[in-house]
Amino acid sequence: MTSLQSAGLTGWSEDRIHVSVPGNSRVHEVEGVHAHRLRDVGDVLTAGTPRARPEVAVIRAALWAGTDRQAATLLAMTVQQRLVHPDRVLDVWSRVQRCRRRALLSQVVADVCTGAHSLDELDFAAMCQARGLPEPTRQVVRKGRRGRVYLDVGWEDLGVHVEIDGAQHTQGLNAIDDALRHNDLAVEGSVNLRIPVLGLRLRPDDFMGQVLAALDAARVRRTS
Numbered sequence: 001m002t003s004l005q006s007a008g009l010t011g012w013s014e015d016r017i018h019v020s021v022p023g024n025s026r027v028h029e030v031e032g033v034h035a036h037r038l039r040d041v042g043d044v045l046t047a048g049t050p051r052a053r054p055e056v057a058v059i060r061a062a063l064w065a066g067t068d069r070q071a072a073t074l075l076a077m078t079v080q081q082r083l084v085h086p087d088r089v090l091d092v093w094s095r096v097q098r099c100r101r102r103a104l105l106s107q108v109v110a111d112v113c114t115g116a117h118s119l120d121e122l123d124f125a126a127m128c129q130a131r132g133l134p135e136p137t138r139q140v141v142r143k144g145r146r147g148r149v150y151l152d153v154g155w156e157d158l159g160v161h162v163e164i165d166g167a168q169h170t171q172g173l174n175a176i177d178d179a180l181r182h183n184d185l186a187v188e189g190s191v192n193l194r195i196p197v198l199g200l201r202l203r204p205d206d207f208m209g210q211v212l213a214a215l216d217a218a219r220v221r222r223t224s
Contacts, residue, residue: 001014001018001057001061001064001074002014002017002018002019002051003018003051003052003054003057003061004054004057004058004061004074004078004083006048006049006051007051007054007057007083008081008083009077009078009081009083010081011077012073012074012077015032016032016033016034017032017033017034018033018034018036018061018064019033019034019035019036020035020036020038020041020052020060021035021036021037021038021041022037022038022041023037023038023039025037036060036064042056043056053088054078054083054084054088055084055085055088055089055091055092056092058074058075058078058079058083058084058089059089059092059093059096061074061078062074062075062105062108063096063099063101063105068101068104068202069202071101071104071105071108072104072108072198072201072202075089075105075108075109075112076108076112076198079112079113080112086112086113086114087113089109089112089113090109090113093105093106093109104201107201108198108201111197111198111201112198124136124152124153124162124164124200125153127200127204127208128208128211131208131212133208133211133212133215134155134215136153136154136155136162137153137154137155137156152164155215155218158191158215158218158219158222159190159191159218160190160191160193160211160214160215160218161190161191161192161193162192162193162194162195162211163192163193163194163195164195164196164197164200165194165195165196165197191214191217191218193210193211193214195207
């Protein structure tokens with residue numbers, strides 16, 4: 001995390017300095033400093049403060065993060081702030097052999113580095129089935145004010161739709177286009193839920209609870 005901040009990471013506060021040291025080094029306790037003993041410190045940038053390369057630093061930060069949420073946030077912020085090329089992160093991650101949160105980080109790295117949904121409609125349908133929800137229709141097509149609108153999944157009979165936002169939705173002007181599409185559907189009276197793909201990774205029960213609530217409310221409206 002300290003290396004990433006030296007590289008320009010913004011929006012993240014950290015109360016300790018993290019230092020990578022060779023495993024056979026003598027380390028003296030220093031208040032506010034956390035020394036991580038490594039078998040291989042790896043390639044080091046020497047311009048300015050000596051530090052790990054960003055692609056290495058972000059993977060180490062994710063491995064050492066206190067929670068899954070912190071790990072995913074650091075990965076997303078580093079790539080979104082363009083401190084590192086996504087391909088380099090993918091390359092470093094492919095060489096990680098041991099990790100206590102491998103399943104999650106494999107998904108998150110793919111989510112933030114490929115710029116696309118690695119959690120597709122079939123994955124979402126499986127999450128619905130596991131919670132006893134009816135299977136949604138995939139790739140729903142609606143007619144909006146600006147032409148056709150393609151939605152990820154939905155329940156057409158109830159007027160409930162879900163869009164799963166991948167990492168690319170935060171880039172450039174995509175957020176503006178997404179907001180316009182979302183508002184058009186809201187004006188028509190549809191219930192259109194937006195779920196960040198990382199949200200489904202980290203807080204699936206909370207977001208799927210919202211889906212269930214939307215379906216229940218839609219059924220009540222149909223019978224009233």
